[in-house]
Every structure is written in C-alpha cells, then in structure tokens.
Amino acid sequence: MTTTPDLWHQYGRARAATDRAVPEAFYWDWGQEGEPGAEVLGDLTGLRVADLGAGAGRHAAHLAARHRPERVDAIDASAAQHAIATDLYGHLAPRLRLVHADVVPHLRSAPNGYDVLYSAFGALDFTDPRDLLPAAAVALRPGGRLVFATLAHYLGGEPAEADVTNADILAKRPDGQPTTMRRWVLQEQVWTGLLVEAGLIDIAVDLLPALSERARTAGTLLVAASRPTDVTRK
Ligand SMILES: C[S@@+](CC[C@H](N)C(=O)[O-])C[C@H]1O[C@@H](n2cnc3c(N)ncnc32)[C@H](O)[C@@H]1O
Numbered sequence: 001m002t003t004t005p006d007l008w009h010q011y012g013r014a015r016a017a018t019d020r021a022v023p024e025a026f027y028w029d030w031g032q033e034g035e036p037g038a039e040v041l042g043d044l045t046g047l048r049v050a051d052l053g054a055g056a057g058r059h060a061a062h063l064a065a066r067h068r069p070e071r072v073d074a075i076d077a078s079a080a081q082h083a084i085a086t087d088l089y090g091h092l093a094p095r096l097r098l099v100h101a102d103v104v105p106h107l108r109s110a111p112n113g114y115d116v117l118y119s120a121f122g123a124l125d126f127t128d129p130r131d132l133l134p135a136a137a138v139a140l141r142p143g144g145r146l147v148f149a150t151l152a153h154y155l156g157g158e159p160a161e162a163d164v165t166n167a168d169i170l171a172k173r174p175d176g177q178p179t180t181m182r183r184w185v186l187q188e189q190v191w192t193g194l195l196v197e198a199g200l201i202d203i204a205v206d207l208l209p210a211l212s213e214r215a216r217t218a219g220t221l222l223v224a225a226s227r228p229t230d231v232t233r234k
Contacts, residue, residue, distance in 0.1 A: 007181050008078035009174040012056045016084045022065045022092070023058050028120060028149040029208045030218045036208075038062065040147055040222070044069040047115035051075060052103045052136070052148070053122020057085035057096070064089075064096035073114075075099040075106055077123075080174075104131050107139035114139050119148040125183055129191075130164065133198035140227040146200065151185045152207055152219035160187045164194065191223050200225035 026038035041049070045068040051060040054074035064072045074089075074096060076082050082100040089096055099106065103123045107113075117136050119125075124132060136146050153160050154167070161167075161184075168180035186194075188205045195203050208220040 005173040005175075005179070006078050006080050007171040007173065007179065008055070008076075009080045010172065011078075011081065012084060013080075016056055016088060020088055022089070023062045024066075026059055026062045028222050029211065029220045030121070030149075030151065031211050034208060034211045036222075038067065040224070041116055041118060042145070044116065046070050048113065049073070049116045049118070050103075050107075050114050050139075051122065052107075052117055052119040052124060052132075053077075053126065054085065054098075055081045055122065057089045057098060059118075059120050060085075060096055061089040061092055064092045069095065071095060071097055073097045073099050075101055075103050075123075077102045103127065104135045107132075107135035110139045112139070112141040115141055115144045117144070117146045119150075121149055121151070124148045125150050125185075126181065127184075128166070128182075129184055129186075129194045130197075133194050133200070137198045137200055137227055142227055143229040144227050145224060146195075146226070147222070147224045149208075149220050149222050150191070151183075152221045154185050155216045155218055160185045161190065162187055164190060188221060188223075191221065195223070195225045199227070201228050202226040 047069050048071050049069045050073040054060050054076050057074040060072045060074035085098050166182040166184050169183045171179050171181040192203050203225045206222040210217040210219050
C-alpha cells in the first residue's frame with residue numbers, strides 16, 4: 001500500500017453523511033443520470049465481479065443487493081474511501097466484499113479470479129493503464145469482461161490525449177494543502193490500442209454525451225473488452 005497522503009480523504013464524504021441508501025439504479029455516465037445501466041455488464045448471476053476503484057461502493061452495493069452475483073469485490077486503495085464504504089455497506093457482506101488494496105497487485109495476485117471487472121471513473125482513470133490493463137487481463141477468466149467508464153475529454157473541455165500521457169490534476173491533501181494527482185484522459189483509439197496490447201479482444205467504445213448543461217460536466221467513454229476464451233495460462 002502507498003504511504004503517500006490519501007488524496008481521496010474528502011471525496012463523497014458530504015453525501016455519505018446524508019445518503020446511506022443502496023442505490024436503486026446503476027449509472028455509467030459522468031452525471032450519474034442517464035442510460036445505460038447495469039445491463040451492460042450482462043447477467044451477473046453466480047459470477048465473481050470486482051469494482052476497480054469503488055470509492056464509497058455505491059455501484060458495487062447496487063449490484064450486490066439488486067442482482068445475484070456470487071460476490072462483488074469493491075476494491076479501493078484509499079483508506080478513507082474504504083472506511084466510508086465499510087460504514088455505508090458493510091452490512092451487505094458476504095456478497096459484497098470491501099477490499100482495501102491497490103487494484104494492480106490485487107489483480108496480479110488473482111489469476112482467472114473474476115468473471116467481470118468494471119470501473120466507473122475509478123482506478124482506470126488514476127492508474128497507469130500500462131500497469132492496470134495487463135493486470136486486469138491476468139485476473140479475468142477466459143471469456144471474462146472488462147467494462148469501464150472514463151472521461152471522454154477533460155472537465156475543462158480540453159480534448160483527451162492522443163497518446164498514453166497523464167495529466168497532473170489539482171487535488172488536496174487531508175490537511176487541505178494543494179497538490180496534484182495523475183489522471184489519464186485518453187482518446188478512444190488510445191484506449192483501444194492499450195486493450196489490444198493487454199491481450200483483450202471484442203473491444204467496443206460508446207460515447208455517452210453529457211446530459212446536463214452544468215459547469216464541469218463531461219461526456220463519458222464507456223469501454224468494454226473481453227479476454228479471449230481460447231487462451232492457455234502457463
Ligand atoms: C473518482 S473516485 C470514483 C469512485 C467510484 N467509482 C464512484 O463512482 O464514486 C476514484 C477512486 O479510485 C480509487 N483508485 C484510484 N486508483 C486506484 C488503484 N490503483 N487501486 C485502487 N483504487 C484506486 C481512488 O482511491 C478513488 O476512491
């Protein structure tokens with residue numbers, strides 16, 4: 001685990017104080033208001049699922065409570081986010097498992113461990129995809145699927161990157177001091193190339209437009225890929 005300051009210390013804290021419900025709906029879009037929903041993940045009955053960078057665990061709680069997976073692992077590297085998720089949704093164990101971990105080593109240590117991996121503006125956005133995507137490919141069983149929502153462009157409106165380059169975006173340490181964190185905002189073809197390099201196939205990318213006009217709204221890239229069924233693991 002990292003010993004650097006937890007830059008997700010405040011994220012979602014105000015909402016968690018007033019909204020403790022298991023969400024009725026599952027949203028992929030940045031505004032958390034439009035279609036599609038959890039159906040994109042397919043029938044989850046009996047499947048092992050993981051949310052990569054689950055934050056407070058709202059998406060994972062929805063899947064655990066309203067669908068019938070064998071298990072949903074809500075994985076997050078932030079101690080603060082893990083604590084919020086534990087407070088809100090710890091009661092959904094054992095179908096919901098709240099995991100405090102960096103997803104890269106977690107996935108590397110779980111070969112063939114998951115049927116479905118997904119992320120909603122989570123670890124995929126904040127972790128070097130050249131590390132994360134190969135780890136995800138290892139953790140998927142043959143035929144398993146990865147689905148993730150990520151920014152289609154920067155929140156200020158600037159276009160996504162045309163190569164595998166991160167931005168250093170503004171963040172705050174727990175003591176309020178300003179700092180930066182790395183965020184990957186990549187064009188569709190860049191994601192596609194990275195997924196191919198990681199050995200994934202059947203890649204599909206949908207653009208979900210921003211539905212509202214409010215400031216710092218954004219379009220969403222909804223990206224899906226699969227691990228081939230005919231691979232043999234050494
Ligand atoms: C913008 S929040 C999104 C949280 C949640 N998916 C949601 O929709 O509210 C991003 C989350 O990703 C987590 N994260 C980023 N990189 C990660 C990594 N490599 N491993 C685990 N969690 C990570 C952060 O700790 C943070 O909680």
